[in-house]
Amino acid sequence: MQLKNYMEVIVKDAIEDILPDINMCRCERCKLDIAAKALNDLPASYVVTQKGEIYSKINKLRSQFEVDVIAAVTKAAILIKRNPSHDENGKEIERD
Ligand SMILES: [Zn+2]
Numbered sequence: 001m002q003l004k005n006y007m008e009v010i011v012k013d014a015i016e017d018i019l020p021d022i023n024m025c026r027c028e029r030c031k032l033d034i035a036a037k038a039l040n041d042l043p044a045s046y047v048v049t050q051k052g053e054i055y056s057k058i059n060k061l062r063s064q065f066e067v068d069v070i071a072a073v074t075k076a077a078i079l080i081k082r083n084p085s086h087d088e089n090g091k092e093i094e095r096d
Contacts, residue, residue, distance in 0.1 A: 006045040007069075010062050011038050014073045022074075024081040033085050037076035042068060 015034055019026050045061060062069075086092055 006061050014069045018073050022077050033080045034076045038072040041072040
């Protein structure tokens with residue numbers, strides 16, 4: 001059994017769909033930064049699932065929240081593009 005936030009799966013899928021349309025870095029760090037920002041703007045949807053069962057319920061949730069997810073991911077991507085966590089050499093940018 002595992003505790004899973006369905007919204008996290010939907011947001012990660014949406015990032016893969018949306019990023020090719022935005023001219024920005026697509027490294028793992030930037031994707032995770034986008035996911036974190038977008039997920040903070042979206043309602044969490046936690047469920048306890050058996051491994052493997054998760055995808056059957058995702059499509060329903062995806063259609064319910066599609067517009068919100070796309071808006072949140074696009075907004076987050078633009079923020080990260082303007083203010084990435086690493087410089088052009090891939091080095092972490094220190095922030096206080
Ligand atoms: Zn990056």
